Amino acid sequence: MTMKSKLAPSNRRQFLHTSSQAIAASWLGSSLAADNAPAMPKSETLVQQLYGSLSETQRAAICLPWDDPLRQKVDNNWHIRPKRIREVLSADQQDLVRQVFDHLHSDAYKKEVWRQFDHDNKRDGGFGSSSIALFGAPGTGQFEFVITGRHCTRRCDGDSVAGTAFGGPIFYGHAAGSFNEKPDHPGNAYWFQAKRANELFQALSGKQREMALLDSGRDEEGNETVKLTGKSQGLDGIPVSELTADQKGLVRSVLTDLLAPFRKEDAAESMKYIEAGGFDNLHLAYYKGQDVGNDGVWDVWQVEGPNMIWYFRGDPHVHCWAHIKDKA
Numbered sequence: 001m002t003m004k005s006k007l008a009p010s011n012r013r014q015f016l017h018t019s020s021q022a023i024a025a026s027w028l029g030s031s032l033a034a035d036n037a038p039a040m041p042k043s044e045t046l047v048q049q050l051y052g053s054l055s056e057t058q059r060a061a062i063c064l065p066w067d068d069p070l071r072q073k074v075d076n077n078w079h080i081r082p083k084r085i086r087e088v089l090s091a092d093q094q095d096l097v098r099q100v101f102d103h104l105h106s107d108a109y110k111k112e113v114w115r116q117f118d119h120d121n122k123r124d125g126g127f128g129s130s131s132i133a134l135f136g137a138p139g140t141g142q143f144e145f146v147i148t149g150r151h152c153t154r155r156c157d158g159d160s161v162a163g164t165a166f167g168g169p170i171f172y173g174h175a176a177g178s179f180n181e182k183p184d185h186p187g188n189a190y191w192f193q194a195k196r197a198n199e200l201f202q203a204l205s206g207k208q209r210e211m212a213l214l215d216s217g218r219d220e221e222g223n224e225t226v227k228l229t230g231k232s233q234g235l236d237g238i239p240v241s242e243l244t245a246d247q248k249g250l251v252r253s254v255l256t257d258l259l260a261p262f263r264k265e266d267a268a269e270s271m272k273y274i275e276a277g278g279f280d281n282l283h284l285a286y287y288k289g290q291d292v293g294n295d296g297v298w299d300v301w302q303v304e305g306p307n308m309i310w311y312f313r314g315d316p317h318v319h320c321w322a323h324i325k326d327k328a
């Protein structure tokens with residue numbers, strides 16, 4: 001199967017040049033905006049406030065030891081503790097949780113993140129239907145907050161988990177129109193990431209596309225979905241080492257878009273670890289066997305390296321799995 005729309009070599013070069021300029025401008029604009037932005041409360045500070053406000057009954061419902069295996073669990077639709085926050089926390093405490101979640105995301109994208117979260121959890125009662133767990137205790141160097149719900153596994157650890165971006169594997173997603181979305185995924189909060197990844201595919205040569213295009217992506221099996229291999233060879237798709245300098249610039253642009261919804265420090269830590277694993281060791285894969293609408297716009301794709309995986313599954317709606325460490 002091939003893309004319906006192809007770029008001629010001369011147009012591809014122009015596309016690469018223009019896109020590289022756009023990437024540079026985007027990074028500069030983001031940097032300037034960040035430098036001039038007012039200071040915001042850190043999620044970690046808010047989590048400590050929440051912990052300090054808990055009664056013994058509440059702690060029994062949501063607090064767990066640091067070494068509990070639930071701390072590193074990830075899935076697409078689950079609740080880390082049996083009781084929902086509306087059943088455990090007061091209105092003020094629920095507002096603290098809302099602020100924690102809010103500050104885990106970038107100012108540019110948090111409105112879309114909330115739109116997705118409120119939409120996907122509306123049937124279960126909205127934000128109050130989410131569940132949280134607090135592992136360890138503040139001030140000990142081992143303390144982590146995890147929030148879960150439909151299309152949500154997010155973490156806040158204050159760098160307690162050394163060498164691990166986001167404090168562990170995360171999940172986000174969206175079923176915007178229905179469970180089975182249309183090929184262009186109208187209204188999906190995260191489809192912009194796939195559009196950028198498909199622009200990158202368009203910039204590949206014919207031989208490169210053959211290397212990148214495979215049949216079907218990995219199964220979704222909780223933590224197994226984001227298991228890191230430590231391998232720099234033999235991964236799905238085309239290694240970044242096979243790309244030109246301009247194409248590598250587009251890979252960086254895709255990574256920027258993947259990290260765009262999240263707060264600056266988590267995005268920066270993620271990129272540091274990705275670089276530590278060797279940028280040229282990353283592999284790009286697109287999966288033609290999961291093409292919604294058979295339109296040649298790849299709904300399922302991934303970026304994988306020895307110490308990271310970001311798996312975007314847009315069939316039948318968007319699921320995104322991410323796990324990044326300094327080393328596998």
